[in-house]
Amino acid sequence: MASTVMTPVLMIEPSSWLRSGITVEKVNGVNLIKFTNELHTRLEELLEKRKVQLLTPQEETEYAGITELERVLTFVNAKLIASCEY
Numbered sequence: 001m002a003s004t005v006m007t008p009v010l011m012i013e014p015s016s017w018l019r020s021g022i023t024v025e026k027v028n029g030v031n032l033i034k035f036t037n038e039l040h041t042r043l044e045e046l047l048e049k050r051k052v053q054l055l056t057p058q059e060e061t062e063y064a065g066i067t068e069l070e071r072v073l074t075f076v077n078a079k080l081i082a083s084c085e086y
Contacts, residue, residue, distance in 0.1 A: 009064050009068075010060075010061050010064065011061050011062075011064035011065040011068060012061050012062050012064070012065035012066075013065060014065050014066070014068045014069035014072060016065070017039060017065070017066070017069055020036070020038075020039075021035060021036055021038070021039035021066075021069070022034065022035060022036065022039070022069075022073070023035075023036050029084070030080055030081055030084050031080065032077045032080060032081075033073050033076055033077060033080075034073070035070070035073075039066065042062075042066070043063075043066050043067070043070070046059055046062060046063040046066065047063070050063060
């Protein structure tokens with residue numbers, strides 16, 4: 001079995017947004033976990049700055065943490081949707 005290479009990334013812990021940055025919304029009968037409007041707006045701001053390479057080191061760690069949380073929520077939501085299809 002091939003070994004997986006893990007690259008360390010400096011980021012703000014995604015769990016720091018669990019209380020204030022996410023919400024549960026029912027979509028087509030399925031409860032999905034989504035970013036609050038505020039966190040979504042912040043991600044968009046950071047993404048725009050990143051596109052033009054204007055992120056500060058602190059903003060880079062914030063961006064890394066939010067995008068990691070986004071990946072986790074995408075995975076969890078896919079599992080929730082799949083479990084409702086049976």
